Structures are given as C-alpha cells and as structure tokens.
Amino acid sequence: MVNDHFFDFSSEEMLSRRFAGKLLLRKEIPLSDHHFKQLLLRDQFKSMPAIVKHKFSYTCQRCHNRKLSLFANIPCYRCQMTHLYCRKCIHMGRIMSCEPLYYWTGKEPSWTCFDDPCTWQGTLTKDQQKAADQLIKAIKDQKRELLIWAVTGAGKTEMLFPGISEALKNGKRICLATPRVDVVYELLPRLQQAFSHVYIQGLYAGSDDQDASAQFLVATTHQLLRFKNAFDVLIIDEMDAFPYHADPSLPFAAKRARKNVSTTIYLTATPRKAQRIRVKKNELACQFVPRRFHGFPLPVPQFKMSFHLQKYLRTYKLPPTFFQWFKQRQKRQLLIFVPTRSLADHLAKNLQPFFQKHKTFATSVHADDLDREEKITSFRKHKFTILVTTTILERGVTFPSVDVVVIDAGHDVFDTAALVQIAGRAGRSPNDPTGEVIFIHDGKTKAMKWAVHFISMMNKRGGFK
Ligand SMILES: [Zn+2]
Numbered sequence: 310m311v312n313d314h315f316f317d318f319s320s321e322e323m324l325s326r327r328f329a330g331k332l333l334l335r336k337e338i339p340l341s342d343h344h345f346k347q348l349l350l351r352d353q354f355k356s357m358p359a360i361v362k363h364k365f366s367y368t369c370q371r372c373h374n375r376k377l378s379l380f381a382n383i384p385c386y387r388c389q390m391t392h393l394y395c396r397k398c399i400h401m402g403r404i405m406s407c408e409p410l411y412y413w414t415g416k417e418p419s420w421t422c423f424d425d426p427c428t429w430q431g432t433l434t435k436d437q438q439k440a441a442d443q444l445i446k447a448i449k450d451q452k453r454e455l456l457i458w459a460v461t462g463a464g465k466t467e468m469l470f471p472g473i474s475e476a477l478k479n480g481k482r483i484c485l486a487t488p489r490v491d492v493v494y495e496l497l498p499r500l501q502q503a504f505s506h507v508y509i510q511g512l513y514a515g516s517d518d519q520d521a522s523a524q525f526l527v528a529t530t531h532q533l534l535r536f537k538n539a540f541d542v543l544i545i546d547e548m549d550a551f552p553y554h555a556d557p558s559l560p561f562a563a564k565r566a567r568k569n570v571s572t573t574i575y576l577t578a579t580p581r582k583a584q585r586i587r588v589k590k591n592e593l594a595c596q597f598v599p600r601r602f603h604g605f606p607l608p609v610p611q612f613k614m615s616f617h618l619q620k621y622l623r624t625y626k627l628p629p630t631f632f633q634w635f636k637q638r639q640k641r642q643l644l645i646f647v648p649t650r651s652l653a654d655h656l657a658k659n660l661q662p663f664f665q666k667h668k669t670f671a672t673s674v675h676a677d678d679l680d681r682e683e684k685i686t687s688f689r690k691h692k693f694t695i696l697v698t699t700t701i702l703e704r705g706v707t708f709p710s711v712d713v714v715v716i717d718a719g720h721d722v723f724d725t726a727a728l729v730q731i732a733g734r735a736g737r738s739p740n741d742p743t744g745e746v747i748f749i750h751d752g753k754t755k756a757m758k759w760a761v762h763f764i765s766m767m768n769k770r771g772g773f774k
C-alpha cells in the first residue's frame with residue numbers, strides 16, 4: 310500500500326501522479342494550506358463549483374445528480390450558514406455548495422513504460438486469442454470502444470492480459486472497473502499475480518488503497534465518480550450488471566473518467582438490449598467469444614414445476630420437487646439461488662437437519678452479510694457444501710464444480726441476464742464441465758424461456774448442437 314507520507318510532494322511528477330485525473334475535495338488533498346495555495350496560484354490546481362445552480366434545479370458536479378429530491382440543506386460549521394449538499398454521492402464524502410472541487414492542471418504524469426509486464430505463463434485458446442488480438446488492436450489504434458461479448462466461463466480475464474500488457478508497455482494508465490465489489494475481490498489477486506511487477510491498487514468503499522495513485526487500478530464503477538480525464542484504457546467488466554445499467558450516474562462517471570483520446574472496453578456475457586442494438590447498427594465494435602475455454606457447451610437449464618411453491622416458501626421450506634432432485638444428484642457443491650435475503654437466511658437454517666442427514670452443511674450469503682467475503686472463501690475451500698444465496702453471486706465468482714438451483718425462478722429479480730449468469734456458474738472446470746442447472750418455478754416466465762433460448766443460441770454459435 311502506498312501512503313501519502315511516502316510521496317515526495319516537492320516534485321511535480323509525484324504531485325501529478327498523486328492528483329492528476331481526479332476530482333477532489335480540499336480534505337482529500339493532503340497538502341499544507343501554504344503549499345496548496347502556491348499550487349493554485351501557479352495554476353497547477355484549478356477549482357470548479359461542486360453544485361451548479363440552474364433556474365429551477367441544480368447539478369452535482371461529481372455525480373451529475375439533478376434530482377431535486379436528492380439535494381438537501383444542512384448547517385455549515387465553517388460558514389455558519391445553511392447550505393445545499395448532494396445526497397446522491399454522500400457515500401464518497403459530503404459535497405457542499407460552498408466547497409469547490411479541485412482538479413490537477415499541472416504537468417501530465419509520465420507513467421512507466423514496462424518492458425514485459427505480463428508474468429502469466431498460461432496460453433490462450435484460439436477463441437480467446439482472437440478476442441485478445443482485437444483488444445490489442447483497439448488499444449494500439451486508440452479506438453474509442455470495443456465490446457467483448459464472451460459466454461460465461463470463456464475465460465475473459467485471461468483474454469485481457471495481452472491488451473493490458475500492450476497498454477503498460479506504452480506507459481498508459483488503466484482502470485478495470487466493475488459494478489460488483491465481489492468481482493473486485495476476485496480479480497485483484499489474479500491480476501496482481503499476472504502482472505507481478507506492476508503495482509495495482511484495488512479501489513472500493515472501505516479499501517485501504519484510497520489514494521488511487523497507481524498506474525493500474527481495479528475499482529468498483531462507483532469509484533469512477535472520483536475521476537476526470539484519467540485513463541487511457543478503461544475496461545468495464547459486467548457492464549450490464551446492477552447498479553451500472555440502472556444508475557445513469559455510473560455511465561456518466563465512466564465517460565468522464567476516460568481521457569479524450571482513450572479506449573473503453575466493455576466485457577459481458579449478457580449485453581442489454583441497448584448494446585445489442587448498437588452492435589447491430591455497427592455503432593459499437595463487438596468481438597464475440599461463443600465457446601468456454603475448456604471447449605464444452607454451456608449447461609442448459611432444466612425446468613421443474615412445483616404447483617404449491619409459494620405455500621412452501623411462505624413457511625421457509627422447499628418443495629418436494631427439490632428433495633426428489635437432490636437425492637439423485639451427483640456429489641458436487643451446490644449453489645441455491647433464492648429471490649430474497651430473508652428467504653436465504655431462513656432456508657439455510659431450516660434445511661440444516663435435512664442436509665446434516667445427508668452429511669452436508671449449508672450456510673447463506675447475501676448483500677447485507679458482513680461475513681460475505683469470508684463465507685465465499687470458505688465455500689471455495691470446501692468448508693461447506695451448500696450455499697444459499699441471492700443474485701449477489703449471479704456473476705463474477707467462479708467455483709470449479711457446482712450444481713445450481715434457482716428457487717422461484719419466475720420471480721421478478723431473476724431477469725434473463727440474471728438467469729443466464731446464474732446458469733453460467735455451473736460446469737466451469739475442465740475436470741467437471743457439465744454441472745446441472747435447475748429452475749424450480751410455479752409458472753414459466755418470459756425471462757426463463759429467453760434465458761434457455763439465449764444459452765442454446767450461444768451453444769449453437771459455438772458449434773454445438
Ligand atoms: Zn459553508
């Protein structure tokens with residue numbers, strides 16, 4: 310971890326590495342008042358109002374919030390007055406109308422040009438190599454955008470390595486951003502291993518590396534709100550995931566965080582309609598990766614009807630359909646997806662006696678769970694066999710050998726993308742490429758049918774029947 314006391318702030322290069330490309334409050338700039346004033350006088354820092362007033366509304370300059378309901382007044386202890394502040398981005402430190410945002414306008418940092426930054430020893434499959442070549446080309450030619458549409462389990466992280474290498478060789482600044490913090494936890498160690506001589510910082514709410522001074526960052530998309538004109542290469546993984554696709558301030562932040570001349574790479578297995586239309590109209594270049602890295606097809610979900618499903622779920626029980634299937638299945642680990650957090654907790658508890666009888670052990674994990682990271686790690690280490698979870702684990706996390714059951718697959722939270730991603734958790738390992746995927750439901754929904762259609766279509770494009 311780089312702390313500020315390691316920085317020699319008397320050198321302009323160090324100042325620029327620390328501050329360039331960011332939008333900062335004064336309290337986020339660890340310089341003395343005297344030093345900071347000098348830099349302002351020399352035009353190395355500039356300021357802009359944090360909240361801009363329009364005739365009938367306001368805009369927060371950090372998160373672009375314009376909703377009146379998301380602004381409020383608060384007494385300011387510095388000015389002894391009441392001021393407007395933005396509630397929308399409050400989790401990143403309060404923005405007040407009396408405090409400007411600062412950005413670095415001094416010298417551009419000269420980032421390191423690495424000779425041979427990639428220390429990964431593996432080889433890419435033919436499909437992966439094709440995507441990697443397109444990525445290198447996009448970065449070399451400074452193409453504005455490229456979508457890599459790769460099925461779940463295609464090994465998309467490895468496909469990125471040659472492109473990232475190319476960028477680092479040319480002294481470019483890179484950010485890999487993803488909507489899900491779990492994905493940051495999973496990607497950061499893998500990237501650190503693949504680029505073992507490159508200092509990579511992880512940036513998410515509560516992370517230690519908050520100064521974001523590294524050449525290569527792995528961040529949640531929320532953290533992009535802190536940047537302006539920062540990155541030569543911005544990779545947005547899981548662009549279709551919540552909250553990125555649902556919160557317009559995040560695509561706004563992504564657009565602002567990249568440099569004017571830069572390349573943005575989008576990665577997903579399930580692009581939303583808007584992107585698919587842009588691809589169709591040739592507005593967005595797309596490289597399709599239809600096969601998993603191990604060469605086996607995607608597991609196709611099986612539907613299992615349960616007429617009185619809701620009656621069972623109301624009392625936090627599972628229907629007989631589940632137990633019938635459970636008794637005849639192979640001994641893989643099992644992910645059980647349920648629509649709500651409370652159902653996850655209650656089911657894990659209620660099912661304990663049954664699972665114990667079958668010499669298995671279950672626990673639950675969801676977004677509110679403080680032990681989330683630890684539980685996922687324990688599951689990975691086979692400390693228990695069954696994990697009852699919500700859509701929080703629908704993507705980004707990889708377990709080598711699991712079956713997957715979706716309980717109440719017709720519930721609204723399971724849209725097509727979620728179901729395709731959930732199904733994609735199974736059969737990830739070359740040693741066990743064929744996990745089972747079961748959708749237990751009390752009536753087929755469009756999303757369920759589309760998910761199966763989508764998966765079958767991918768398999769067809771991958772050359773499978
Ligand atoms: Zn004030």
Ligand SMILES: [Zn+2]
Nearest residue numbers: 369372395398
């Ligand atoms: Zn804001």
